Amino acid sequence: MTIDAAELRRRTSELLDAHPPTGTDRLDFLRARFDAGLAWVHYPEGLGGLGAPRSLQAVVDAELEAAGAPDNDPRRIGIGLGMAAPTILKYGTEEQKQRYLRPLWTGEEVWCQLFSEPGAGSDLAALRTRAVREDGGPSRSSEAESGGDWVVNGQKVWTSSAHIARWAILIARTDPDVPKHAGITYFLCDMTDPGVEVRPLRQITGEAEFNEVFLTDVRIPDSRRLGEVGDGWRVAQTTLNNERVAIGGMRLPREGGMIGPIATTWRERPELRTHDLHQRLLKLWVESEVSRLAAERLRQQLVAGQPGPEGAGMKLAFARLNQEISGLEVELRGEEGLLYDDWTMRRPELVDFTGRDAGYRYLRSKGNSIEGGTSEVLLNIVAERVLGLPSEPRTDKDVAWKDLTR
Numbered sequence: 001m002t003i004d005a006a007e008l009r010r011r012t013s014e015l016l017d018a019h020p021p022t023g024t025d026r027l028d029f030l031r032a033r034f035d036a037g038l039a040w041v042h043y044p045e046g047l048g049g050l051g052a053p054r055s056l057q058a059v060v061d062a063e064l065e066a067a068g069a070p071d072n073d074p075r076r077i078g079i080g081l082g083m084a085a086p087t088i089l090k091y092g093t094e095e096q097k098q099r100y101l102r103p104l105w106t107g108e109e110v111w112c113q114l115f116s117e118p119g120a121g122s123d124l125a126a127l128r129t130r131a132v133r134e135d136g137g138p139s140r141s142s143e144a145e146s147g148g149d150w151v152v153n154g155q156k157v158w159t160s161s162a163h164i165a166r167w168a169i170l171i172a173r174t175d176p177d178v179p180k181h182a183g184i185t186y187f188l189c190d191m192t193d194p195g196v197e198v199r200p201l202r203q204i205t206g207e208a209e210f211n212e213v214f215l216t217d218v219r220i221p222d223s224r225r226l227g228e229v230g231d232g233w234r235v236a237q238t239t240l241n242n243e244r245v246a247i248g249g250m251r252l253p254r255e256g257g258m259i260g261p262i263a264t265t266w267r268e269r270p271e272l273r274t275h276d277l278h279q280r281l282l283k284l285w286v287e288s289e290v291s292r293l294a295a296e297r298l299r300q301q302l303v304a305g306q307p308g309p310e311g312a313g314m315k316l317a318f319a320r321l322n323q324e325i326s327g328l329e330v331e332l333r334g335e336e337g338l339l340y341d342d343w344t345m346r347r348p349e350l351v352d353f354t355g356r357d358a359g360y361r362y363l364r365s366k367g368n369s370i371e372g373g374t375s376e377v378l379l380n381i382v383a384e385r386v387l388g389l390p391s392e393p394r395t396d397k398d399v400a401w402k403d404l405t406r
Contacts, residue, residue, distance in 0.1 A: 003041070003052035005059045011050075012038060012063040021069040030072055030106040033064075039072075039105045043089065047101050054299075072107045075350045079161055080104040080111035082246025084169050087239045091186070091227040100167070100188070112165035113243075114156040114189060114213055115236070119406070121158075122377050124171075125180040125233060126404070129154025129215060131172035131187065150174075150187065150225070152195075152218040158371065162198045162211035163347050165191045169239060170220075171232045176402040183401055184232035188224040195219075205363045206343035209351060240373065244311035245298065247318060247372045252292050258322045258361060259288040261354055262329040272332050281332075284325050291317045309385035312378040319368035319375055322353075326362040333358055 019032045033039055034048045038060050043049025064071075074081055081104070088100055103109040120127040131150040152172055162168070168189040175183035189196070195218040200208030227235040255263050266273065266281060295314055330337035340359040353361055369375040383389040396404055 003050050003056070005056055008038070008041065008050075008052065008056055008059045009063055011036060012060050016064075016067050016069065021067055026070045027106060027108070029070055031102070033069075034102050034105055038064075040085075043101075047089070047097055048105055072105060077104070077107045077110055078246060078350075079113055079165075080109070080167075083113060083239050083243045084111045084167070086242045087169065087186075087226065087235060088188075090238055091235050095223075096188070096226070104167075109166040110161055110164050112159050112161045112168045112191070113239070114159060114162075114168045114170040114215075115239075116158050117155060118157050122374050124236075125184065126401075126406075127154075127171065127173060127184070129156065129170075129172045130176075131174050131185060131220070134219070148222050149219045150185075150222065152187070152189070152215045152220055154215050156213040156215070157210075158201070159198075159211045159213050160209060160371075161349070162191065162213050163200065163208075164349055167191060168213075169226075171236050173401065174232075175230055177400050178230070179398055180396065180401040180404065181233045182230060184236070185229050186226040186232035186235040187220050188226060189215075189218065189220055190224075193218055193220075200345075200347055202345060203364075204366065205360060206340075206345060208345060208347045241309070241311055243372050244315040244378070247315050250295065251299065252295070254289065254292070255285075256292070257288070258325045258353060258365070259285055261358070261361070262325060262332065265329065265332060272334065277328070277332055280328055284321065284328060287317075288321055288325070291321060309381050312373065312381040313386065315372055316375055316378045316382065319365075322361075322365040322368045326358070326365045329358045330362045337362075 015033060015036050015038060019029050021029060024032075037043075037045055037048065037050040039048035041049050041052040041057050041060060042054035044051055072081075085101060085104055088096055088104075092100070100109075104111060114129075115124060115127075117127050117129060129152065131152045134149040134151055150172075152170070154172065156170075159168075168191055170187045170189040171184050172187060173183050174185040177183070191198070195216040197214040197216070198211050199214070201210040201212055202208045203210060250257075262281065263285065291314070294317075298310060298314055337358050339357070340363075341357045351364065353364065356364075373381075380392065384391050
């Protein structure tokens with residue numbers, strides 16, 4: 001059967017008739033939606049989708065929103081939806097897809113990302129966290145056989161949602177005798193396993209939204225390996241490309257995101273206006289709208305396949321605009337812009353840019369140029385992979401990781 005907009009409306013109507021939002025438990029409704037293939041319609045049948053064009057997801061979302069149906073709180077589970085799910089879909093076994101995708105989408109299981117390390121942030125491929133086969137057997141893709149456990153030791157940092165996560169996507173070094181990009185393997189780590197310790201990292205906002213994670217003799221069954229042994233860097237590129245699109249290409253209405261609060265203040269507080277602030281606000285408003293429309297175009301391009309390096313450009317724009325807009329908002333508000341609502345140490349489950357005051361937005365936006373890939377790294381990606389400029393000289397590409405200077 002051809003899945004078109006009319007067919008999706010019919011199936012959505014059937015879902016609503018069988019599970020009326022007003023009389024159905026929220027989780028039961030989300031599970032039923034997933035099973036009906038209306039979670040992400042472009043995914044395969046049996047995995048929350050119907051193999052339909054990605055662009056038709058908006059048809060389902062609009063029908064369910066009009067009916068008052070609950071959503072899966074996507075901001076809370078953004079790492080699972082935007083990063084883990086597409087990677088599992090592309091590289092996971094059928095057993096892994098069946099096990100992880102449904103509770104990931106319904107929000108029953110929250111995911112986090114164990115990539116960055118204290119000595120491997122911008123240079124992620126230099127990571128030191130080690131994964132060694134328990135029996136000391138081969139750890140190279142040409143020799144390794146399935147089965148057995150891996151024992152992982154190391155430290156990860158800047159891990160959003162680690163304090164509420166059940167699962168993590170993890171990359172670790174499995175072969176130190178080859179160049180750094182070639183000796184990495186990708187795993188799915190149970191955050192409740194012995195040896196996983198999560199410690200809060202208090203930020204400039206006063207909160208501990210991020211964490212550092214210590215892995216001490218953590219045992220990961222080989223059945224939780226994603227992709228081939230030693231192929232983790234290639235698998236991780238799928239995660240990273242999707243991460244940048246998820247951050248920089250999110251769907252927003254006009255004046256959605258950071259530009260909304262300052263535009264509202266401008267309209268409601270005429271006594272704060274000056275000619276100079278007006279010109280600067282107009283410039284940022286136009287740039288925000290251009291960025292919003294470019295993100296919409298990027299999402300349409302995704303219909304044709306996996307995200308490419310263009311997502312790096314969107315994430316770059318997202319970080320710059322957030323920082324410039326929040327800075328202008330503090331300046332517009334004058335002395336009251338210097339106030340801050342609450343320095344209480346807490347560990348939030350999500351980032352709420354628009355639900356807090358101007359001081360929070362100003363401080364939190366400083367992290368936008370670091371998280372999801374630093375702006376400096378993303379500029380290199382845009383230069384080399386989008387514009388086709390020559391690569392920077394890299395002397396360590398063919399050197400075994402164990403021989404690198406550290």
